[in-house]
Amino acid sequence: MTNVVIIGSGNVATHLIKAFNSNNKTNVIQLFNRKGISLEGIPATDNYNNLLPADLYLIAVSDDAIGEVSRNLPFKGRLVAHTSGSVALDELSPENRSGVFYPLQTFSENREVDFSEIPLCIEAEKEEDAVLLTNMANNISRQVYPVNSEQRRSLHLAAVFVNNFVNHLYAIGNTICREHELPFDLLKPLIAETARKIKTMSPEDAQTGPAKRNDQTTIQKHLARLNEDSLQKEIYKLLTKSIREKS
Amino acid sequence: MTNVVIIGSGNVATHLIKAFNSNNKTNVIQLFNRKGISLEGIPATDNYNNLLPADLYLIAVSDDAIGEVSRNLPFKGRLVAHTSGSVALDELSPENRSGVFYPLQTFSENREVDFSEIPLCIEAEKEEDAVLLTNMANNISRQVYPVNSEQRRSLHLAAVFVNNFVNHLYAIGNTICREHELPFDLLKPLIAETARKIKTMSPEDAQTGPAKRNDQTTIQKHLARLNEDSLQKEIYKLLTKSIREKS
Numbered sequence: 001m002t003n004v005v006i007i008g009s010g011n012v013a014t015h016l017i018k019a020f021n022s023n024n025k026t027n028v029i030q031l032f033n034r035k036g037i038s039l040e041g042i043p044a045t046d047n048y049n050n051l052l053p054a055d056l057y058l059i060a061v062s063d064d065a066i067g068e069v070s071r072n073l074p075f076k077g078r079l080v081a082h083t084s085g086s087v088a089l090d091e092l093s094p095e096n097r098s099g100v101f102y103p104l105q106t107f108s109e110n111r112e113v114d115f116s117e118i119p120l121c122i123e124a125e126k127e128e129d130a131v132l133l134t135n136m137a138n139n140i141s142r143q144v145y146p147v148n149s150e151q152r153r154s155l156h157l158a159a160v161f162v163n164n165f166v167n168h169l170y171a172i173g174n175t176i177c178r179e180h181e182l183p184f185d186l187l188k189p190l191i192a193e194t195a196r197k198i199k200t201m202s203p204e205d206a207q208t209g210p211a212k213r214n215d216q217t218t219i220q221k222h223l224a225r226l227n228e229d230s231l232q233k234e235i236y237k238l239l240t241k242s243i244r245e246k247s
Numbered sequence: 248m249t250n251v252v253i254i255g256s257g258n259v260a261t262h263l264i265k266a267f268n269s270n271n272k273t274n275v276i277q278l279f280n281r282k283g284i285s286l287e288g289i290p291a292t293d294n295y296n297n298l299l300p301a302d303l304y305l306i307a308v309s310d311d312a313i314g315e316v317s318r319n320l321p322f323k324g325r326l327v328a329h330t331s332g333s334v335a336l337d338e339l340s341p342e343n344r345s346g347v348f349y350p351l352q353t354f355s356e357n358r359e360v361d362f363s364e365i366p367l368c369i370e371a372e373k374e375e376d377a378v379l380l381t382n383m384a385n386n387i388s389r390q391v392y393p394v395n396s397e398q399r400r401s402l403h404l405a406a407v408f409v410n411n412f413v414n415h416l417y418a419i420g421n422t423i424c425r426e427h428e429l430p431f432d433l434l435k436p437l438i439a440e441t442a443r444k445i446k447t448m449s450p451e452d453a454q455t456g457p458a459k460r461n462d463q464t465t466i467q468k469h470l471a472r473l474n475e476d477s478l479q480k481e482i483y484k485l486l487t488k489s490i491r492e493k494s
Contacts, residue, residue: 143433145433160456160469161420162419166441166442167454168450168486169408169412171454177401179401180402187351189352190351190352191413194410194413195442198414198435198438204418207418218333225401225404235485235486238481238485
């Protein structure tokens with residue numbers, strides 16, 4: 001049984017606590033957060049000096065606080081891992097053995113997630129720590145990958161494209177619908193199918209539309225509908241150009 | 248029972264034929280295509296003069312051929328509808344009564360679609376034809392909307408953002424993964440969750456990420472990873488700017 005202390009009280013921390021708690025292979029023995037709030041019946045502290053001995057201290061706080069939290073830990077030589085996509089392994093304090101346990105998913109407060117489907121990216125300074133983190137990951141997910149800091153940074157960048165930027169294109173679709181008194185629901189089946197398609201096709205094979213076909217008639221009709229100097233128009237032009245260059 | 252002739256042999260025509268054939272309320276009596284190829288046991292012709300009398304002639308051919316096909320029909324005063332998102336009602340020949348029967352979905356050759364979930368956008372010159380098209384649509388879909396030509400054009404533009412452009416962002420994610428020897432599979436659960444989220448949240452509420460948080464440290468790290476003068480870098484900057492302006 002692996003004993004873990006989880007530091008942080010945000011969405012990632014909360015979902016990880018629930019995931020570990022749902023099987024009996026990883027024992028979350030203590031939580032640390034600024035208010036000392038207990039969750040899922042696990043005792044909590046707000047005092048670094050009260051931290052219990054554990055096999056792993058998992059830091060699930062905002063990216064810019066990870067380094068500081070790791071330097072605040074009042075012990076040496078123990079395994080300390082963070083859960084961030086964009087923070088390198090060596091940003092953790094060198095006083096302890098460092099590791100990464102990065103769940104590649106977007107977490108929202110009120111949405112349940114099926115952790116078994118979430119890719120977990122593992123990295124550790126020492127081989128035996130990589131084994132411990134990998135075993136813990138295998139207990140809650142079917143998708144566990146060794147990913148080094150350099151790769152993880154790229155993965156985080158790719159995630160911004162397929163998650164944050166994609167969602168913003170949904171928002172533009174929503175704006176266009178609203179402006180023309182159309183319900184956004186009209187677009188939802190198309191959005192679902194577009195995402196479903198790439199489960200079995202490469203995005204390159206799945207690409208369709210006027211840019212791919214170089215259908216200038218439709219492209220010009222679309223551009224004429226977008227306000228001059230609007231960001232929507234710039235986005236339309238730039239993404240069309242980018243699809244053309246890949247075609 | 249409504250008798251229909253379907254003109255065209257592409258993905259939209261094929262999927263419509265199957266959808267109508269799967270219930271016994273719409274009778275597809277004949278197909279027209281250049282090679283006179285029969286599908287699903289329905290007789291076909293390649294000769295306009297052999298077209299049977301019908302309640303509706305449904306033109307499911309490429310956008311730039313719709314006008315010409317409608318002008319080739321050797322009769323007058325009958326109901327003729329097209330299935331395109333970007334062609335106006337009045338681009339059909341005025342010799343017949345015109346209508347639109349636009350399924351808002353992306354169709355691929357080898358993918359089954361559940362037509363009951365596909366929004367059908369209906370428009371007609373005459374009220375009684377709108378009723379006929381709406382009834383036909385209700386027989387195969389649970390989502391039927393009256394959408395005029397002006398709205399349909401905007402809808403088609405919105406669809407390019409949430410389908411073609413979104414898929415291109417998936418392709419960029421795939422490229423970044425490949426360049427760093429990471430499997431694209433790592434991103435698939437994130438892609439699925441991003442699409443799932445907006446079933447119940449508005450895209451504005453679902454927006455997360457460094458641009459939304461104005462996390463300049465992460466934004467600068469990401470920009471530093473993208474090649475100078477690359478389109479990926481331009482896209483990153485432009486979409487970040489657009490998210491900031493909406494925030």
